[in-house]
Amino acid sequence: MTGELHTERVRSRTVRLTVNGVRHHVRVDTRTSLLDTLRERLGLTGAKKGCDHGECGTCTVLVAGRRVYSCLTLTVALDGAEVTTVEGLAAGGEPHPLQRAFLAHRAVGCGYCTPGQLCAAVGVLAEADAGVPSAVTPDPAEPPALDLAEIRERMSGNLCRCGCYGRIAAAIAEVAR
Amino acid sequence: MRPFDYERPWNIDAALAAVRDTPGAMYLGGGTNLIDLMRLGVLAPELLVDVSRLPFDRVEETGDGGLVIGAAVRSADLASHLGVRRRYPVLAQAALSVGSAQIRNMGTVAGNLLQRTRCAYFTDVTKPCNKREPGSGCPAVDGVHRNLAVVGYSPSCVATHPSDLAVAFAALDAVVRIEGATGPRRVPITAFYRDPGDDPRQDTVLEHADLITGIEVPPAGAAAHSAYRKVCDRTSFAFAVVSVAVVLEVTAGAVRDCRIALGGVAPKPWRAERAEEVLYGADATEENFARAARTEPAGARPLRDNGYKVPLVRNLLTRTLIDLAKKGA
Amino acid sequence: MHTDRTDRRGHRPGRGAGIPERADDARWRDAPWNGGHRGEGAGRRDGNGWHRGEPDGGRDGDRRGERGGERDGEWDGEWDKVTGRARFAAEYSPRAALAYAVPVQATIARGEVRNVDSETILTLPGMLAVLWHGNAPGLGVPEDSGLALFQSPKVAYRGQFVAAVVAETLETAYEAAARVRVDYAAEPHDVVLRADHPRAYRAWEDAPGEDGREAVERALREARVSLDLTYTTPAYHHNPLEPHSTVAVWEDQGLVIYDSCPGAAAVRDTLAELFTLPPSLVRVITPDAGVGYGGAATTRPQTVLAAIAAQVTGRPVQVTLTRRQMFAVTGYRTPLVQRVRLGADGRGRLVALGHDVVEQTSTTADPAAGPGAAGGPGRPVCEVLYDVPLRHRTHTVVPLDVPAPSWSRTQGDLPGVFALESAIDELAAACGLDPIELRLRNLPEADRPGSAAAGLAACLRAGAERFGWAGRDPAPGVRRDGRWLVGTGVAAAAYPVAQSPAEATVRLDADGRFRVRLAAPRMRPEERAALTTIAAVVLGVTPERVEIELGGEGGAAAGPPAPAAAGGDEPEDVVRWGMPVVRACEALAAMLGEREAHPGVPLEARARADAPDGGHAFGAQFAEARVNLDTGEVRVPRLLGVFTAGSAADADALRARFTGAMTLGLSMTLCEEGELDERWGGFLNQDLSHYLLATFADAPDVAALLLPGDGPAPDPAEADRLTGLGTSGTAAAIANAVHHATGIRVRDLPIRLDALVGRLPTG
Numbered sequence A: 001m002t003g004e005l006h007t008e009r010v011r012s013r014t015v016r017l018t019v020n021g022v023r024h025h026v027r028v029d030t031r032t033s034l035l036d037t038l039r040e041r042l043g044l045t046g047a048k049k050g051c052d053h054g055e056c057g058t059c060t061v062l063v064a065g066r067r068v069y070s071c072l073t074l075t076v077a078l079d080g081a082e083v084t085t086v087e088g089l090a091a092g093g094e095p096h097p098l099q100r101a102f103l104a105h106r107a108v109g110c111g112y113c114t115p116g117q118l119c120a121a122v123g124v125l126a127e128a129d130a131g132v133p134s135a136v137t138p139d140p141a142e143p144p145a146l147d148l149a150e151i152r153e154r155m156s157g158n159l160c161r162c163g164c165y166g167r168i169a170a171a172i173a174e175v176a177r
Numbered sequence B: 001m002r003p004f005d006y007e008r009p010w011n012i013d014a015a016l017a018a019v020r021d022t023p024g025a026m027y028l029g030g031g032t033n034l035i036d037l038m039r040l041g042v043l044a045p046e047l048l049v050d051v052s053r054l055p056f057d058r059v060e061e062t063g064d065g066g067l068v069i070g071a072a073v074r075s076a077d078l079a080s081h082l083g084v085r086r087r088y089p090v091l092a093q094a095a096l097s098v099g100s101a102q103i104r105n106m107g108t109v110a111g112n113l114l115q116r117t118r119c120a121y122f123t124d125v126t127k128p129c130n131k132r133e134p135g136s137g138c139p140a141v142d143g144v145h146r147n148l149a150v151v152g153y154s155p156s157c158v159a160t161h162p163s164d165l166a167v168a169f170a171a172l173d174a175v176v177r178i179e180g181a182t183g184p185r186r187v188p189i190t191a192f193y194r195d196p197g198d199d200p201r202q203d204t205v206l207e208h209a210d211l212i213t214g215i216e217v218p219p220a221g222a223a224a225h226s227a228y229r230k231v232c233d234r235t236s237f238a239f240a241v242v243s244v245a246v247v248l249e250v251t252a253g254a255v256r257d258c259r260i261a262l263g264g265v266a267p268k269p270w271r272a273e274r275a276e277e278v279l280y281g282a283d284a285t286e287e288n289f290a291r292a293a294r295t296e297p298a299g300a301r302p303l304r305d306n307g308y309k310v311p312l313v314r315n316l317l318t319r320t321l322i323d324l325a326k327k328g329a
Numbered sequence C: 001m002h003t004d005r006t007d008r009r010g011h012r013p014g015r016g017a018g019i020p021e022r023a024d025d026a027r028w029r030d031a032p033w034n035g036g037h038r039g040e041g042a043g044r045r046d047g048n049g050w051h052r053g054e055p056d057g058g059r060d061g062d063r064r065g066e067r068g069g070e071r072d073g074e075w076d077g078e079w080d081k082v083t084g085r086a087r088f089a090a091e092y093s094p095r096a097a098l099a100y101a102v103p104v105q106a107t108i109a110r111g112e113v114r115n116v117d118s119e120t121i122l123t124l125p126g127m128l129a130v131l132w133h134g135n136a137p138g139l140g141v142p143e144d145s146g147l148a149l150f151q152s153p154k155v156a157y158r159g160q161f162v163a164a165v166v167a168e169t170l171e172t173a174y175e176a177a178a179r180v181r182v183d184y185a186a187e188p189h190d191v192v193l194r195a196d197h198p199r200a201y202r203a204w205e206d207a208p209g210e211d212g213r214e215a216v217e218r219a220l221r222e223a224r225v226s227l228d229l230t231y232t233t234p235a236y237h238h239n240p241l242e243p244h245s246t247v248a249v250w251e252d253q254g255l256v257i258y259d260s261c262p263g264a265a266a267v268r269d270t271l272a273e274l275f276t277l278p279p280s281l282v283r284v285i286t287p288d289a290g291v292g293y294g295g296a297a298t299t300r301p302q303t304v305l306a307a308i309a310a311q312v313t314g315r316p317v318q319v320t321l322t323r324r325q326m327f328a329v330t331g332y333r334t335p336l337v338q339r340v341r342l343g344a345d346g347r348g349r350l351v352a353l354g355h356d357v358v359e360q361t362s363t364t365a366d367p368a369a370g371p372g373a374a375g376g377p378g379r380p381v382c383e384v385l386y387d388v389p390l391r392h393r394t395h396t397v398v399p400l401d402v403p404a405p406s407w408s409r410t411q412g413d414l415p416g417v418f419a420l421e422s423a424i425d426e427l428a429a430a431c432g433l434d435p436i437e438l439r440l441r442n443l444p445e446a447d448r449p450g451s452a453a454a455g456l457a458a459c460l461r462a463g464a465e466r467f468g469w470a471g472r473d474p475a476p477g478v479r480r481d482g483r484w485l486v487g488t489g490v491a492a493a494a495y496p497v498a499q500s501p502a503e504a505t506v507r508l509d510a511d512g513r514f515r516v517r518l519a520a521p522r523m524r525p526e527e528r529a530a531l532t533t534i535a536a537v538v539l540g541v542t543p544e545r546v547e548i549e550l551g552g553e554g555g556a557a558a559g560p561p562a563p564a565a566a567g568g569d570e571p572e573d574v575v576r577w578g579m580p581v582v583r584a585c586e587a588l589a590a591m592l593g594e595r596e597a598h599p600g601v602p603l604e605a606r607a608r609a610d611a612p613d614g615g616h617a618f619g620a621q622f623a624e625a626r627v628n629l630d631t632g633e634v635r636v637p638r639l640l641g642v643f644t645a646g647s648a649a650d651a652d653a654l655r656a657r658f659t660g661a662m663t664l665g666l667s668m669t670l671c672e673e674g675e676l677d678e679r680w681g682g683f684l685n686q687d688l689s690h691y692l693l694a695t696f697a698d699a700p701d702v703a704a705l706l707l708p709g710d711g712p713a714p715d716p717a718e719a720d721r722l723t724g725l726g727t728s729g730t731a732a733a734i735a736n737a738v739h740h741a742t743g744i745r746v747r748d749l750p751i752r753l754d755a756l757v758g759r760l761p762t763g
C-alpha cells in the first residue's frame, strides 16, 4: 500500500477565474470544488458549505449568470469563467434590492443559508426574465409573473432550517414586482 | 477523494481517445452525480474527461418533426426549449421535476441517464453492496428498502434507477446515440438499461469509452397528449418514489396510441407493455384505464416495506390517463 | 447569584498572534446607505491586475484573518448576513497556516479498536498527523465520556470517532481519512428500540399514592369513554445548516477556540477540564452568526478534536464536520414509543390519564442522569394544559449500542405533544365533541398556579376565529376539492418559560481599561451605553475606561436562529445583563487591592444571574391538510399558530421565530425520519437527500399570532425554548387535520405516502 500512495501525486492546474469582477489566477488541486476555492483560497466565505453534496443550496453562486451549486462544481472545469458570489451582489456600492428586501422582511435567521438564498433568488429573477419555466408553470403557456407559488417552487433547491421560507418568498416577490 | 487528472478536449474524437487510452478514465458532464459519488468514495476515476462543453449541447429539430437532444444539454435548457414544451410536455415536465433549479442548470441529459442509484447502502462505502462490490452482498433486501424496487430486480440487487428523464424517454421510444471504439451506434432507451441479474455493477449496456452524443426523439403524433407525473416524499427537490410518463392518443373515444413508462419501481424505466396492450383500441373510459393500470407493474413482487408502491403507481397511472384523455376530448 | 473570581496571574492566551479579536467588524456602519464605504474585495493584485493564488495547498495570504481584526461596531449582524461578511466559526483564519483535521468514524457498532494503520497514511504528501487512542495525548476526564476522544479502544456506537487525520489541505485530509485502515474486534450489537426490550429499565414513574397506577387503571376501566393508543416517533436530527465546526489555536499555554456552539461558557469549562487548564486559559469565541438550536448548544467532539489536533501539530486546526458525520456525533432526538390512555365521562371531561414513554439511550450514558440527556419529562405538559383528576406516567429507557441522544424534552416537546394532543383529538371524536370544545371543557381551574385556563383558552379562541373554525363539520373524510380530501385540525401546547442565566465577565487589563464581556450576540447602542455607565459607577471609574465586549466568550451565548431583536422601546438587554454586570464589577472592585500588590497582573471577575422561572407560555396550532386521493400525498396549505408571548418588545422578530419553529415542526411531521440500520448499526440515511427536510414548497403559508399572555415575555435569547413551543403542537395539528380529511388516524410519524395510499377511499 505504501508504494501505491507514493506513486499518486496531487494533480494541480492553474485556473483563471473572474470572481465578482476581480480576476484571479489560482493554482488548485484538481479535486478542489469551486466552493472550497472561494472559501479556503480566495477568502470569500460568503458561499457556505451545508452539505457538500448538492442537497442544501447554501453554496449557491452564479457562474456565467446561472445559479449552480459550487460544492459540486470542480474549479478546474471553470477556466475562464465568471463567478458571482454573495459578496459581489452589492456591486457598485449599492446594495442589491434583494439584500434590502431580505432585511426589510426579516428573512434572515441564523444566516447560514442566506448567501445561497440571495444568489438563488438572483437566479430566479434572471430565469423568469429569460422565460425558463418551473414545475408549477402552466404548460405550455409562457412563464407567468413570479407569484408566491412560482417563487417557492423555484427556490426549493435552497433549504432553510430556520424556517424563513415565507419571509424569503415575500422578499423575492416584492423585488419581482 | 482520490487524486485525478482533468482534461477538456475540444472535439468528440479527442474525448473518445482520451478515455479509451486510460482504463480509469470517465467522462464528466455537469458533475452533479459523478463528483457526489467521488466525494463519497463510491467512484475513484483517475482521469476526468470533461465533455460538458462539446458541441452536442443543443436541441435540434429534425426534418420529420422529431428531435435530437445533445448529450450535454442541461435539464433546464431542455425544459425551456419551446419545441419540447409544446410537443413533448412529458419531457419538459420530467426535466422540470429533476432536482432543483441548480441541479437542472448543471446536470446534462447524458449524465441524467447515467446517474447511479440512490440506494443508501450503495452510497455508504463502509457497508456491503453488490452494485459497488460484486459478491459483497445486498443488505437492502432485508434492510431499509422502503424506496427500492418492486419489479424487475434480482436477489443480488433491488435498487431502482433514479432518473426522471429516462422514464419520459422510455415513453417516447427515444434512441440513445453512442460513439464508441467501434464507431457510432444507436440503442433504443428500452434496451439501454441492463437487468441486474447476478452482476448489478453495470447499469447500462455502455462499454468503457462509449460516449453518448445525443438522444433521438421520434416525431410526436399530432393528436397525442403526454404528461409526466412524479410523486415524492416531499413537494419538491426530491427523487421520485414513483413516477409515470404517458403518451396517449384518443380518437373518437378510443385509444389510438398509448405508451407508458413507470419510474421508481424497477432498476430501469419500466415500460408498461401489459397496460398498453389492454388499452390499444379500447374505449377511453375510466374503467378501462383503471383496468389497464391494475395489470402493472406486471409481475410485481414488493419487498417487505415497499408494497405501497404498487397501489401508488396504479392510482397515479389511472389518474394520469384519465386527465390526458380529458385533454384530448 | 453565583460569582467566581479568577485571578489571572498565570499565562493567558496572548492576543498577538493575529487571532482576530472579534467577529463583528464595523460593517453596519460601512453599509452604503449609512454613508459608509465598502472595503475592496479580498485579495492582492499583481502588476497585471490578476490576483495570484499560491501553488498547491498554499493559501492566498491570510485574508480571512485580515478581515476580522477591526473594532466591533453597532448592531450590524444582519447586514453582514446578507453581504456574506458575517463570519461563522469555520471562517476564522489565524495568520499562521491553518491545517485541517478530519475524523475517522467507527464502522462497527460495538467492540474495540485493535489497531490503526497510521504509518502508511502518513506517507501521503501534506500529512501532519494520524491520531488514535494508540498515540493521542491523555485527557483529564473519564475514558468513557463521550468527549474523551481517543482515550480508549472502546467503540460504543457506529460513527464514533476512533481516529483522525490532520493535513495541510482539505483535499488531502479527506482522502487520508477515507484511506485510514482501522482493525476492529467487533461484538454483536443491538440498536432496535422495543418497549419490551430485556435491558429496558424504568427511569422514572409518578409517585404512588392517590394518582397511582391502580387508581388510574380502575378509572380507565370504569370511564364512559376509554382509549388506549400507541404513538411512535422516529429519531430526529437537528441538522442545522451550519455544520458543527471549530478552529483551535494553542498560544503560549492557552487555548483559543472559535466554535459554532453558542454555549461558550460550557465549551470553555469542558475544554478546561479535558486539557486540565484553568478556565482562564481557555478562550472560546462564538461568532455572532450561527446556529443556536438543538445539539449545537453543547460541546461536541469536533471541538475536542480540533484542540487535540492543534496541540499535536502545533498548528491552528480547523475541523468542520461533514453532513454525514453530523448524524452520528451531534446528538439527535431519541425515537419514542408512547402509550397514551385516556378516560372521560359522558360530557367529555377527562377522568384519568396514563402516559407511558419508552426511549433509547446509549450504553455509555449514565443512568443516574435520568432519561434523555436534555432533562427527562420535567413538568408534564398535560398537567398544565388540562385538569385530569388521576394521572399516572412512566418513563422507560432502553440502553442500546447507539449514539447518545440529546434534545429530549419528551413530554412538552413535539413527540410528547403529538401523542397527547392526537389522543385528545381521538377522544373528542369518541365523545362526539368539537375538539376545541373538548379542550375548553377540560381546562384547569383558573386559580390553579400555572393554570392554562386563560392563556390556552385565549389561544384556542383567537385561533379558531382567525382560522375560520366555526361551523366546521366534524365528519372525517367527506370534504373534497377535485382529487384532494380536505380537513382541518387543532392542537394545544404549553412550554415552560425560563430565561437562560446571563453571565458577565469584567477584566482589568494591563492598559488600565476595564473590559466587560457579555455573551450577548448583539446589542443596541443605547443599551450598550447604559451598561457602560452602570459598570463605571460600580467600579468607581469614568465611563471612558470601560468597554463592553459582545460576542460570546465566557458566557452562554444564544440568539440565532432568530432575526435580531432590534427596535422596540424596552431596554431588555439592560434588564437582562444589568445584574450580572453589577455583581461582576463589585467582585472585581473587591479584588482591586490585589492589583495594588501585583501591578501589571490582569484581574478578572465573573458573575451569573440565576435563571428565573417564568411559568408557562401557551400555544394552539391550526392546520389545514389536503390529501391526494390517488397518491396519499399530504399538503399543508395553511398552518396557524397562536401563542401567548408575554409582552414582547419586538413582536415581529418573535413571530418570525415562531413561524420558523412551526416550519420545523411541519418538516418533522411530514418528512423527517432517522432510519436506524439494524444490521450495521448507526443511521442509514445520513444526508439531506435521504433525511429530508421540508422545502419552500412544503410550507406555503405559516402564520403566527401573538397574544399578550399573563407570563413574562419569553426571553428573546432563548431560541431553543421558543422553538420548542412553536414546534410542539405542529405534528398533532397536522395529524388531526389528516384524520379529519381522510378518516385515517396516523399514529406513527412521519406521515408519508405509505401511511395513506391504499387506505384512501377509491373513486
Ligand SMILES: Cc1cc2nc3c(=O)[nH]c(=O)nc-3n(C[C@@H](O)[C@@H](O)[C@H](O)COP(=O)(O)OP(=O)(O)OC[C@H]3O[C@@H](n4cnc5c(N)ncnc54)[C@H](O)[C@@H]3O)c2cc1C
Residues within 6 Å of the ligand: A053, A054, A055, B026, B027, B028, B029, B030, B031, B032, B033, B034, B035, B036, B051, B071, B072, B075, B097, B098, B099, B100, B103, B106, B107, B108, B109, B110, B111, B112, B113, B114, B115, B162, B163, B164, B165, B210, B211, B212, B213, B237, B238, B239, B240, C689
Ligand atoms: C441533490 C440532487 C437531487 C437530484 N434530483 C434528481 C431528480 O429528481 N431526478 C433526476 O433525474 N436526477 C436527479 N439528480 C441527479 C442529477 O445528477 C442528474 O439529474 C444530472 O442530470 C446528472 O447529469 P450530470 O451532467 O451532472 O452528470 P455527471 O455527474 O457529470 O455524470 C454522471 C455519469 O454520466 C457519465 N457521463 C456524463 N456525460 C456523458 C456522456 N456524454 N457520455 C457518456 N457518459 C457520460 C459520467 O461519466 C458519469 O458516470 C439529482 C442530483 C442531486 C445531487
Ligand code: SF4
Residues within 6 Å of the ligand: B117, B119, B120, B121, B122, B128, B129, B130, B131, B132, B137, B138, B139, B140, B141, B148, B156, B157, B158, B159, B200
Ligand atoms: S439494492 Fe443494489 S445498490 Fe442497494 S445495496 Fe443492494 S446491491 Fe447495493
Ligand code: FES
Residues within 6 Å of the ligand: A048, A049, A050, A051, A052, A053, A054, A055, A056, A057, A058, A059, A060, A069, A070, A071, A072
Ligand atoms: S453545500 Fe452545496 S448544496 Fe449543500
Ligand code: FES
Residues within 6 Å of the ligand: A108, A109, A110, A111, A112, A113, A114, A159, A160, A161, A162, A163, A164, C241, C561
Ligand atoms: S437562516 Fe438559518 S438556515 Fe436559513
